[in-house]
Amino acid sequence: MSLRQLSSDLLEGRVSIDAAQPMAPRFVAEEVASRTCFVSSFANVTAFTTDAGLLLVDTGSFVLAEPTRVALRKATAAPVTTAVWTHGHVDHCFGVELYEREHGPVHVIAHEAVARRFERYRLTHGWNAAINARQFRTQAGFPTEFRAPDETFATTRSLDIGGRRFELTHALGETDDHAWVWVPDAGVICTGDLFIWASPNCGNPQKVQRYPREWAQALRAMDALGAEVLCPGHGVPIWGAAAVHRALDDTASFLESLVDQVIAMMNRGARLDDIVAAVRPPESLLATPYLSPVYDDPEFVVRNLYRLYGGWWDGNPAHLRPARDAALAKELADLAGGVAILADRAEQLRATDLALACHLIELATQAAPDDATVRARRTLIYRERAGRERCLMARGIFSAAAES
Numbered sequence: 001m002s003l004r005q006l007s008s009d010l011l012e013g014r015v016s017i018d019a020a021q022p023m024a025p026r027f028v029a030e031e032v033a034s035r036t037c038f039v040s041s042f043a044n045v046t047a048f049t050t051d052a053g054l055l056l057v058d059t060g061s062f063v064l065a066e067p068t069r070v071a072l073r074k075a076t077a078a079p080v081t082t083a084v085w086t087h088g089h090v091d092h093c094f095g096v097e098l099y100e101r102e103h104g105p106v107h108v109i110a111h112e113a114v115a116r117r118f119e120r121y122r123l124t125h126g127w128n129a130a131i132n133a134r135q136f137r138t139q140a141g142f143p144t145e146f147r148a149p150d151e152t153f154a155t156t157r158s159l160d161i162g163g164r165r166f167e168l169t170h171a172l173g174e175t176d177d178h179a180w181v182w183v184p185d186a187g188v189i190c191t192g193d194l195f196i197w198a199s200p201n202c203g204n205p206q207k208v209q210r211y212p213r214e215w216a217q218a219l220r221a222m223d224a225l226g227a228e229v230l231c232p233g234h235g236v237p238i239w240g241a242a243a244v245h246r247a248l249d250d251t252a253s254f255l256e257s258l259v260d261q262v263i264a265m266m267n268r269g270a271r272l273d274d275i276v277a278a279v280r281p282p283e284s285l286l287a288t289p290y291l292s293p294v295y296d297d298p299e300f301v302v303r304n305l306y307r308l309y310g311g312w313w314d315g316n317p318a319h320l321r322p323a324r325d326a327a328l329a330k331e332l333a334d335l336a337g338g339v340a341i342l343a344d345r346a347e348q349l350r351a352t353d354l355a356l357a358c359h360l361i362e363l364a365t366q367a368a369p370d371d372a373t374v375r376a377r378r379t380l381i382y383r384e385r386a387g388r389e390r391c392l393m394a395r396g397i398f399s400a401a402a403e404s
Contacts, residue, residue, distance in 0.1 A: 050162025065095025
């Protein structure tokens with residue numbers, strides 16, 4: 001099936017997004033507009049033909065850059081002379097050396113904050129390796145070396161390369177180093193991860209701060225351009241000005257709704273627990289094929305917003321200087337009449353309330369970490385919860401808990 005057909009099928013509801021996971025690499029290269037080739041991978045690459053060679057928007061992941069290059073080379077043999085990174089996540093900014101081996105140096109352009117990201121990655125290499133293993137259930141590890149961009153910009157940058165113009169704009173969004181690219185002669189907008197065919201990755205529980213309000217503003221700015229083709233960071237392109245408008249407008253509205261609800265409750269002094277319980281995105285937007293929580297989850301975005309505007313304390317005074325988890329677990333187990341009672345109740349709750357079952361089995365495990373029976377029940381409960389979870393991030397964490 002062509003990327004264009006799959007895009008149409010998704011938008012028309014003939015294929016569900018669960019059956020066409022946006023993170024799934026297809027290694028298909030397809031012309032999406034005049035002198036514009038889109039390569040579907042885990043993180044996509046868009047190639048623009050100019051009189052001075054190819055300009056790539058993103059260059060591939062540290063794991064899949066080579067098969068992504070091979071897919072591109074089935075469509076064009078033109079040399080790559082310029083690359084623009086939409087941000088410094090490791091699925092978007094690797095593989096430059098593969099093109100340099102073919103035809104010589106590639107001039108890489110990115111936002112100025114990319115260097116700061118790479119320094120943080122070096123500082124926290126072990127942490128990033130661990131969280132990626134949990135999130136993606138992979139043993140691929142995490143890079144230790146990063147190619148620096150040759151040129152950086154702060155807010156906007158206009159490029160004239162080989163007779164074509166490329167407009168780069170910085171945006172706070174999934175990252176603080178994000179950029180989106182407008183190519184007016186083709187009517188193409190490259191969104192990077194500001195659009196990914198899923199509920200925006202704006203609350204990832206294991207990653208650094210994200211910026212939902214500014215993200216929505218960037219989507220509004222892109223929407224105002226009237227693009228004919230949207231090339232996303234993940235998932236398939238969208239064709240047609242009306243469809244592109246709907247996708248950008250709906251995603252902005254989705255984020256704006258969460259931002260407005262969270263800030264309104266925070267301004268009334270609500271605790272995080274009450275905010276999480278109350279805030280929901282509009283059901284009509286959740287029902288669209290490109291805003292389903294198949295990767296991140298709106299609840300995680302709510303928590304991220306609270307962290308952004310209110311800090312890490314959730315409003316519960318007992319959580320400000322809390323007892324250690326193991327001490328609280330032991331006390332509650334003693335009050336319940338023993339660890340076995342907690343574990344039995346967790347087992348009973350598997351059928352009716354898996355979230356509560358997880359709380360109780362965690363308490364039982366922390367109170368008696370060497371109890372093999374309790375740990376076996378913990379494995380079963382988290383395995384079942386992972387199996388019912390639609391959100392990839394949550395599924396990965398629950399699966400890791402089942403195996404730990």
